[in-house]
Amino acid sequence: MTTTLTPRPPATRRAERGGFLTTLHAEWTKFRTVRGWVLAMVAALLVTIVVGLLGTAAPGPAGTGSASYPKGPGGEAVNDNFYLVHKTLTGAGSLTVDLRSLTAAADAGTGGKPARSAQPWAKAGIIMKQSLTQGSPYAAVMATGGHGVRMQYDYTHDTAGPSGKVSKESPRRLRLVRSGDRLTGYTSTDGSRWTKVDSVKLPGLAHTVRAGFFVASPEAKQDTAAGAGFSPAVATGTFGVPGLKGGWSQGAWSGTQVGGDAGTSGSYTNTTEGGFTQTAGAFTVTGAGDIAPVVGGPVMGGGFSVENFLVGTFAGLIVVIAVATVFITGEYRRGLLRTTMTAIPLRGRVLGAKALVVGGIAFAVGLVAAAITIPIGERGALGRGFHVFPVTSATELRVVAGTGLLCAAAAVLALGVGTLLRRSATAVALVVASIVLPFLLATSGVLPPGVSQWLLRVTPAAGFAVQQTLPYYAQVLSVYEPSTGYYPLTPWAGSAVLCGYAALAFGPAVVRLRGRDV
Amino acid sequence: MSLLSDARPMSKADRTGHGGFGLALRAEWTKSRTAGGTGRLLLLAFALTVAVGCGTAKAVKCPDTGCGQDAVKLALTGVTVGQAVIAVFAVLAVSGEYGTGMIRTTLTAVPNRLTVLIAKATVLTTVVLAFGTVTVLSSLLAGRHILPGNGFTEAHGYAPVSLADGPTLRATAGSVLYLALIALIGLGVALAVREAATAIGIVFGLLYLFPVVTQVVHDPDWQRHLQQIAPMTAGLAVQDTVNLPGMPIGPWAGLGVLAAWAAAALLVGGLLLQRRDA
Numbered sequence: 115m116t117t118t119l120t121p122r123p124p125a126t127r128r129a130e131r132g133g134f135l136t137t138l139h140a141e142w143t144k145f146r147t148v149r150g151w152v153l154a155m156v157a158a159l160l161v162t163i164v165v166g167l168l169g170t171a172a173p174g175p176a177g178t179g180s181a182s183y184p185k186g187p188g189g190e191a192v193n194d195n196f197y198l199v200h201k202t203l204t205g206a207g208s209l210t211v212d213l214r215s216l217t218a219a220a221d222a223g224t225g226g227k228p229a230r231s232a233q234p235w236a237k238a239g240i241i242m243k244q245s246l247t248q249g250s251p252y253a254a255v256m257a258t259g260g261h262g263v264r265m266q267y268d269y270t271h272d273t274a275g276p277s278g279k280v281s282k283e284s285p286r287r288l289r290l291v292r293s294g295d296r297l298t299g300y301t302s303t304d305g306s307r308w309t310k311v312d313s314v315k316l317p318g319l320a321h322t323v324r325a326g327f328f329v330a331s332p333e334a335k336q337d338t339a340a341g342a343g344f345s346p347a348v349a350t351g352t353f354g355v356p357g358l359k360g361g362w363s364q365g366a367w368s369g370t371q372v373g374g375d376a377g378t379s380g381s382y383t384n385t386t387e388g389g390f391t392q393t394a395g396a397f398t399v400t401g402a403g404d405i406a407p408v409v410g411g412p413v414m415g416g417g418f419s420v421e422n423f424l425v426g427t428f429a430g431l432i433v434v435i436a437v438a439t440v441f442i443t444g445e446y447r448r449g450l451l452r453t454t455m456t457a458i459p460l461r462g463r464v465l466g467a468k469a470l471v472v473g474g475i476a477f478a479v480g481l482v483a484a485a486i487t488i489p490i491g492e493r494g495a496l497g498r499g500f501h502v503f504p505v506t507s508a509t510e511l512r513v514v515a516g517t518g519l520l521c522a523a524a525a526v527l528a529l530g531v532g533t534l535l536r537r538s539a540t541a542v543a544l545v546v547a548s549i550v551l552p553f554l555l556a557t558s559g560v561l562p563p564g565v566s567q568w569l570l571r572v573t574p575a576a577g578f579a580v581q582q583t584l585p586y587y588a589q590v591l592s593v594y595e596p597s598t599g600y601y602p603l604t605p606w607a608g609s610a611v612l613c614g615y616a617a618l619a620f621g622p623a624v625v626r627l628r629g630r631d632v
Numbered sequence: 633m634s635l636l637s638d639a640r641p642m643s644k645a646d647r648t649g650h651g652g653f654g655l656a657l658r659a660e661w662t663k664s665r666t667a668g669g670t671g672r673l674l675l676l677a678f679a680l681t682v683a684v685g686c687g688t689a690k691a692v693k694c695p696d697t698g699c700g701q702d703a704v705k706l707a708l709t710g711v712t713v714g715q716a717v718i719a720v721f722a723v724l725a726v727s728g729e730y731g732t733g734m735i736r737t738t739l740t741a742v743p744n745r746l747t748v749l750i751a752k753a754t755v756l757t758t759v760v761l762a763f764g765t766v767t768v769l770s771s772l773l774a775g776r777h778i779l780p781g782n783g784f785t786e787a788h789g790y791a792p793v794s795l796a797d798g799p800t801l802r803a804t805a806g807s808v809l810y811l812a813l814i815a816l817i818g819l820g821v822a823l824a825v826r827e828a829a830t831a832i833g834i835v836f837g838l839l840y841l842f843p844v845v846t847q848v849v850h851d852p853d854w855q856r857h858l859q860q861i862a863p864m865t866a867g868l869a870v871q872d873t874v875n876l877p878g879m880p881i882g883p884w885a886g887l888g889v890l891a892a893w894a895a896a897a898l899l900v901g902g903l904l905l906q907r908r909d910a
Contacts, residue, residue, distance in 0.1 A: 165845060172851035422848040429841055436833040443829070447731060500850070539727060539828035540669075543720040546836045551713055554843055555684075560709060565691040 137458050137467040144441075145471050151437050155479055158433035158521075162483035163490075165426030170418055170491055173498060183408050183417070183501050184248035184373070186269040190585070191408040191504050194248035194269070195377035197388035197401025198241065199367050200326030207360020208291040209240050211327055211353050213257050216280045218331075219348035219386050219400050231279075234260030235591055236331035237405070238280075238351030240290040242297060243324050248373050251316050254328070254405065255299030257286045259349070264589070265299040265312035269407050272589040275301050275311035285354070292360075295319050326367065327353050329388075329401035332379045333413065335591050342593045344412050346381040348388075348402040355395035367392065369399075376403035378415030378501075379590070408503070410584035410599045411592035417501030419599065420513055421581040423491030424484055427517055428550060434479060434521050435545045436538075438472045438528035443538035462624045469529055469620060473522040480521030484514040505583045512605060516580030519609055523577060523616045524549060530619030533627055548615075549574045556596040563595040567602035574615045576601070579608025656742045656751035663734075664725060664755050673721045674759075678767045681714030685771035686778060694783035694790070703784045703793055704803045704873045707775020711807050711868070714767060715814045718760060719835045722818030725756055727828035745905050753819060753898065760815040764808035772804055799873040806870030806887055813867065813887070813894045814839070820897025824904050838893070839864045856880045863893040 145151055183191035203209075216238045218231060239256025253267035255275075262277030263286060280286050289300040289308065298313040331349035335342055371388045375381075380403040382388070390399040408414060442465075445451035458464050488510065492502050505513075524545065532541040552573035556566035570576050579601035586594055594600040601608055664670060688709040694701050729735040742748050776793040784790040795801050817838065822831040842862030849855045859865045859880040869886030872879050881889065 165841065169845040169848050172849050172854045416850055418848075418850075425845055425848045428844045429837060432833045432837050432841075436829040440827075440829045537828075539720055539724050539832050542829045542832040543716060543836070546832070546840075547713070547716045550836070550840045550844070551716065554840060555709075555712070557847060558843065560692070560706070561688060562691055562693065565687075 134463060134467065137460075137463050138470060140454075140458070141464070141467040141471045145475065151441070154433055154437045155475055158430040158437070159479045159483050161433065162424075162426040162430030162479070163487045165429040166423045166483075166487045167426075167491055167494065169425045170422055170495060182496070183378075183504065185504060186249050186407065187251045188268065188270060189504060189506060190270060191501075192249055192269045193373075193377035193379050193404045193406055193408055194250075195371070195373035195375060195380060195403030196237075196328045196330035196405055197369065197390065197399055197403075198243075198246070198324070198326055198328045198372050199369050199390050199397060199399055200246075200324045201358075201365070201367060202322055202363040203242065203292065203325040204322040204361035204363075206293045207325075207358070207362060208289060209242075209325055209327075210287065210289040210357040210359075211240060211355075212285045212287050213238055213280050214282055214285045214352045214354060216257055216259060216329075216349060216351045219350045232259035232349045233331050233334055233347050233591075234258065235404070235406075235589060236329075236347070236349035237264075238329045238349065238353075238399070239288050239327065240299075241326065241328045241405075242290055242292055244320050246324055246370055246372055251319055252405070253290070253297040253299070253314050253316060255288050255290050255301065255311055256328075257288065257301075259331075261589075263288070263301045263311060265314070266405070266589070267297070267314045267316065269405065270587065271314070272587075273312040275299075276303075276309060290325075292323070292325075325362075327351070327356070327397065327399060328372075328405075329399040330380065330403045330405055331401065332404040332406075332591060333381060335593075342412070346383045346386075346402070348382055348386045348400060350398060350400045353397040353399065356397075367397075371401070371403075373403060378408060378417075379404045379406070379413035379592075404590070406590045407585060407587055409587055409590050409592045409594075410503075411594065412598070413590070413592045414503070414584075415501060417503055418491070418495045419503040420488055420492075420505055420510065420583045421599065423487050423495075424513070424517060424581055426483070426487065427480070427520065427578075427581070428553075430479060430483060431521060431524050431549065432546055434476045434525050435528040435549075436542050438476065438525035439532035439538050439541045439545070441468060441472050442529055442532045443536060443541065446536050447538075461627045465529070465533065465620070465624050465627055469526050472525045472529055476525035477518040477522035479518075481514060481518030484517035488514065503583065509583050513581050513583060516605060516609060520577050520580060520612065523609070523612045524574075527574065527612070527616040527619050530616065530621075530623040533623035534619065545574075549577070549612075551575075553578060559597045563597075566596040570596055570608075571602050571611070574612050576603055576608040577612030579603045580605040652742060652744065653747055653751065656747050657754060659738070659741065660748075660751045660755040663729075663738075664759060667724075667728065669724070670721070673717055673724070674763050677714045677717035677721070677763065678770070680717060681710035681767045682770050682774060683710065684713045685710035686774045689775045689778040689782070692782065694788055696783075696788060699783075699788070700875070701784070702872060702874045703775065703779050703790050704772070704800050705868075705871045707772050707779065707793060708768065708803065708807050708871050710771050711768070711810065711871070712864070715811060715839065715864075716836065718763075718811050718815050719818040719839070720832060722756055722760075722815040723822040723828055723831045723835065725752060726819060726822035727826060727831055730826040731828060746902070749823070749898075749902050749905060753816060756815050756819055757812050760812045761808060764811040768804055768807045768811075772800075797873075802883060803871045803873055806883060809887060810867050810870060810890065813890045814863075816894040817863065817897045820894065820899070820901035823901030824897070860886075861889060863890050866890055 186192040236259040237256045241254035243252035244250035257280045263275035265273045287302040291298045299311040300308040302308045329351040333344040334347040369390045388401045528545045535541045552569040552575040556569040846858045866886040867890030870883045
């Protein structure tokens with residue numbers, strides 16, 4: 115031999131150079147030219163849309179007028195329903211009042227049973243609010259049935275003050291001071307030593323506001339062995355003689371049920387209604403409802419959240435998983451893999467290219483399906499008189515992109531499992547079952563919430579968390595469980611679990627593909 | 633027309649028509665018995681069913697009277713998961729043959745396709761019934777041991793789970809039949825689409841999509857209708873032993889709905905098997 119042997123034969127170098135793009139192109143051509151797979155992916159897109167729209171196509175509740183939740187200053191859906199005894203306050207000023215008791219209102223319909231204690235989140239206190247319109251900015255300092263004194267503003271903000279229950283023996287003095295756009299809440303038990311609860315800024319608050327005292331009570335939640343139940347609850351607060359400072363309007367106090375009724379999270383009983391009585395300058399106020407963000411679960415009322423429209427993702431996923439599995443098992447069955455491996459001996463690269471192709475297509479399918487379904491579903495539901503839970507554009511973007519990611523991760527998982535098992539039926543069944551079954555078991559309500567939450571933490575079904583738009587607020591009582599659409603993991607953490615499973619299948623698949631004969 | 637159909641002489645068809653069914657049945661049994669993975673799949677189905685049943689029975693508590701839980705249904709929850717494996721088993725019985733080309737041999741040996749279909753269905757049903765009986769009884773037995781520890785006691789209104797109790801016996805026998813019907817759906821779908829992955833996708837979609845969609849339907853009437861026509865929810869109604877009047881569909885009526893789905897799947901699969909080339 116006269117020629118020197120180069121360490122690497124030129125052919126390999128060429129493969130390295132043209133490398134990954136060539137492989138990618140080869141895999142893309144394989145996918146593109148199998149008509150069944152292309153049609154199946156189109157079908158996945160269509161079933162996601164159609165199942166989602168049909169699933170939410172039920173006729174709306176009869177005789178409802180307005181079909182949207184009131185929106186708070188931050189654009190979030192709110193309940194703004196309470197009984198308010200008010201005057202107008204112009205410019206700076208303050209209101210100080212004793213809250214002598216906060217109890218559940220007696221229900222005349224059930225024989226006027228003795229007043230029970232108020233609901234933990236029943237509220238009575240002082241509020242200053244832009245207007246009587248629902249969703250307008252406000253700040254309030256209040257005593258609650260079971261969570262002590264709080265200062266809350268603009269629906270979502272909640273600061274805890276001193277704890278303890280209100281009673282005749284231990285009244286709470288509350289004071290709310292406005293100066294400019296700053297509102298400060300104080301509380302005291304004896305009238306001499308005042309504790310500042312919080313001081314908040316409400317930029318753009320009108321010069322003249324409605325101010326006075328209010329009572330609200332969300333529905334009572336009962337935890338039974340058969341699950342949580344909600345029943346109407348009404349609260350009564352007795353206030354002392356109010357002390358006013360500043361630019362208050364003259365004339366009598368007037369009473370208003372803000373929002374007209376008690377909203378989606380509260381309700382009056384058949385025999386109670388909101389109202390107030392005034393005796394010797396002191397007030398007794400009865401009210402139901404809540405001043406708080408709307409959350410999911412039974413307190414949401416008849417409405418849809420964005421993820422409801424995406425229920426078809428399950429249907430689409432099954433198709434995507436089947437195609438992604440056959441993308442590799444089909445090569446085994448037909449012996450094409452031998453050709454593939456001869457053409458591109460780097461097996462990890464082949465599998466990587468396959469994952470990129472099928473994952474990319476699956477991502478597009480999920481993304482496009484979600485982007486089409488959500489607006490159509492929303493418009494349809496609103497037209498039929500349903501509430502639609504409003505979300506910010508950023509959240510909507512996260513849900514749409516997340517649905518794409520969900521499909522992509524499931525596709526890569528299926529590809530990995532398909533490579534490991536080399537049998538399409540078993541692989542498809544395993545992947546579909548591992549994603550859909552835990553979800554079904556967790557949300558069906560058979561299992562206790564704790565077990566359901568674990569199922570949605572440790573199985574691939576955790577990935578659906580990325581579609582959740584319903585918010586959680588500690589100051590609103592609801593059922594925050596998988597059966598009402600609450601996932602135990604944050605959207606991206608849930609997604610990460612599914613992606614972890616995909617990686618866990620894909621890594622060993624590369625190793626196995628390298629290690630064994632085709 | 634296919635080569636096989638052309639090569640189907642009348643006399644041979646007649647011969648198979650006479651004594652053929654026993655032989656076809658035997659052939660199917662041999663295939664089912666000796667195919668790789670049959671035992672492993674059934675073992676997996678058994679383990680999953682019993683494990684999920686035990687897990688559920690262990691997890692659900694009944695702290696006082698009137699917790700409204702259905703003890704028997706809890707013990708048999710595993711069927712929801714085990715059915716997936718049974719569906720795979722049934723699909724593989726057909727698409728495995730299409731995948732390897734064995735189906736051509738089968739149809740050459742037994743040219744009467746209806747005979748093949750009936751033989752396959754009979755063997756599959758028999759195997760699943762036998763398997764189901766063992767599995768469902770084991771789940772029930774496990775539940776009988778676990779549930780009293782979670783408050784499902786006489787004091788809370790729960791007699792020990794026993795087959796002497798009418799509804800329990802019905803739930804048990806019904807669950808076995810349920811699994812057999814699921815297998816027949818798998819068989820029908822696999823005959824119709826031939827390809828394993830597609831068949832599995834369709835069967836799982838049929839089973840699991842309805843309950844998922846039902847969750848977002850607000851209208852109670854629609855919800856009820858969906859639960860009445862869905863193969864899985866209607867079929868599993870056969871496991872209900874408490875609060876029967878409040879259920880969307882009666883136990884046997886529900887199993888009837890599932891049977892209708894299975895019949896439809898077999899009809900479509902059988903027709904396509906008759907009509908087209910192997």
